[in-house]
Amino acid sequence: MEETREISALFHLIDDPDDEVFTTVSDRIISMGTSIIPNLELLWETTPDEAVQERIELLIHRLHYCDLVQDFIRWKKLPEPDLLGGALLVARFQYPDLHVNTVLQDIEKMRRNIWLELNSYLTPLEQTNVLTTILYNYYQLKGGEIAYTEPNDFLLNKVLDTKKGNAMSNGILYLVLSDLLDIPIRAVPIPRQFILAYFDLDNTQWSQLSLNPAEQIQFYIDPMSGQVFTQKDVETYFRRISVPATASFFKPLDNIRIIQMLLEELAKCFETGKNAYKQDELLQLASILGE
Known part of the structure; x- marks a missing residue:
């Protein structure tokens, strides 16, 4: 954006000690949209005062955030919001x-490597083993316990870079690849876990899910390692946590709910410190998806 007299005047007021003045200036700058970001970046580079630099950084973040809010609203309104698109929006935060x-090129390379090993004669377990072997052995994907000190572990782009994530981010990568390969694997809302399940359904039958979805699940997958579990293993888990295994825990999560959960979990990484405002923003995005 070309620097006008108004922009120049606003920039001169960014360091004003009066919070009310700064709030007014900020709101006006935000109203100009992301096209003003290059001007702000230039101002940051030529400003020696660290406190003013922090204010500029916050303004740039708020501009990106306003754009992101609109992108989340548009994504949610799609006829079929895709999981990959939602995960990339979270990464952009x-x-x-x-x-x-x-990111799309990396995903496509993974999809192609898995697809080359698949054929129509494989059993569900064999299909899953192909996906798991390539993801965890060939690509060396690792899974760690959820740590709220590591926000990057929740973000798909960083998982692809570092080959390290947690149950949610690894699970989302697994689900994205399954969907691209037409393998009927979905996440199910088993308490305190992010677990995947292989359903005995094709892509035209999801609306015909029975009243007891567990009957249509062949086995479960732990996205931390790709390990497979049986229905008996899951029933043992429910007994151990003293929770009745009701049908609702075996109904597939839709993509909007998965991304909402990802935002809520990522928000826990910013509970304290100078980035605490990010928790509020992430929870606002989660609430937009829940409306």
């Missing part, structure tokens, strides 16, 4: 300049 094409 931390990395607004994310090169989406790089």
Whole structure:
């Protein structure tokens, strides 16, 4: 954006000690949209005062965030919001300049490597073993316990970079690849876990899910490692946590709910410190998806 007299005047007031003045200036700058970001970045580079630099960084973040809110609203309104698109929106919260094409290329390479090993004669377990072997052995994907000190572990772009995630981010990668390969694997809302399940359904039958969805699940997958579990293993888990295994725990989660959960979990990484405002923003995005 070309620097006008108004922009110049606003920039001169960014360091004003009066919070009310700064709030007014901020709101006006935000109203100009993301096209003003290059001007703010130039101002940041030529400003020696760290406190003013922090204010500029916050303004740039707020501009990206306003754009992201609109993108989440548009994604939610799609006829079939896709999980990959939602996960990339979450990644953009931390990395607004994310090169989406790089992520898509990495996903496509993974999909192709798995597809080359699949054929129509494989059993469900054999299909899953192909996906798991390539993801966890060939690509060396690792899973760690959820740590709220590591926000990058929740973000798909960083999982692809580092080959390290947690149950949620690894699970989302597994689900994205399953969907691209037409393998009927979905996440199910088993308490205190993020677990995947292989359903005995094809892509035209999801609306015909029985009243007891567990009857249509062949086995379960732990996205931390790709390990497979049986129905008996899951029933043992429910007994151990003293929770009745009702049908609702075996109904597949839709993509909007998965991304909402991801936002809620990522928000826990910003409970304290100078980035605490990010928790409020992430929870606002989660509430937009829940409306």
